[in-house]
Amino acid sequence: MISALNHLVDLVEAHLAGPVETHLAGEPRVGERPGGEFDVESVAGRHGTTEYHLRRMFSSLAGMPLSEYVRRRRMTLAAADVVRGEDDLLTIAVRYGYGSTEAFGRAFRAVHGAGPGEVRRDGGPLRSQPQLRFRLTVEGNTRMDTRIVDRPAFRLVGHxxxxxxIHHGVNPHIQQHIAALPAAEHQRLKALSDTEPAxxxxxxxxLAPDDPEGSELTYLHxxxxxATGTAPDDLDVIEVPAGRWAVFRTAGPYPQALQATWAATAAEWFPSNPWRLRPGPxxxxxxxxxxxxxxxxxELWLPVEPG
Structure with missing residues (x-):
């Protein structure tokens, strides 16, 4: 996994200049000259993993999604060209894949906090993103109490x-959602539970594998x-297909102990075990x-498959 992540970083570095492909939401993606996005799936395949798992591991270990890292690195290089002053801003914008100085300026300001014209005049401010390099540090300082469970299809029902x-601390939006449910509703839900997880x-x-903090996800309480059971019409349902799950048991201050275990799955458990994440809740x-x-x-349940 470490070699796959570093290979991915090397490819990003080789293609920072060039056309910018976009997501449906309009976010810049990794560009490849003479055009198009390089194939993350092929990088994953060469290293015996999947694009989903590779993006999830990059996001967890780097602390940012791949698309955000690319944007920061692209604007770090662009800032050097802006400060040097050898080319006009439109030339620099095109070099880094933007069709106009306005689009380039928005992306530049989002990273540096100032527009390219201001930076050219004042020499800053600049917020540089160093090139990442992943290394495996063998510590094993987080005890991972884990079991692998093979589960048939089941349904998640609730609100x-x-x-x-939100990666750290209590999510107030989830708190508000739970607090709005009457006490009797919690008892009704408990009575419906008839399979694991109990x-x-x-x-x-x-949630996409490399969505940044602040991205919306579906939370179900x-x-x-x-799978053969029925759910009351007033409850939401998530259908979960059959598959294997890695179940991590953790105890301590809430939610800090749970969040530390979640982070350790990426930093320690997955690099050391022959399993990878698969799509699922x-x-x-x-x-x-x-x-x-x-x-x-x-207990933290993560959907996995053999790595």
């Missing part, structure tokens, strides 16, 4: 909403039921907790 992704579940779904089952939720024992 769903759209919330922004009990009330915190489910995150519909609910339970797991057998991430599920947290709260096994037991303090009355004020200051501490909790949780």
């Amino acid at each position: 769903a909403t759209r919330v922004p992704l 009990g009330i579940l915190q489910v995150s779904d519909d 609910g339970v797991a039921v057998a 991430s599920i947290v089952a709260v096994v037991e907790r303090a009355a004020d939720f200051s501490t909790a024992t949780c």
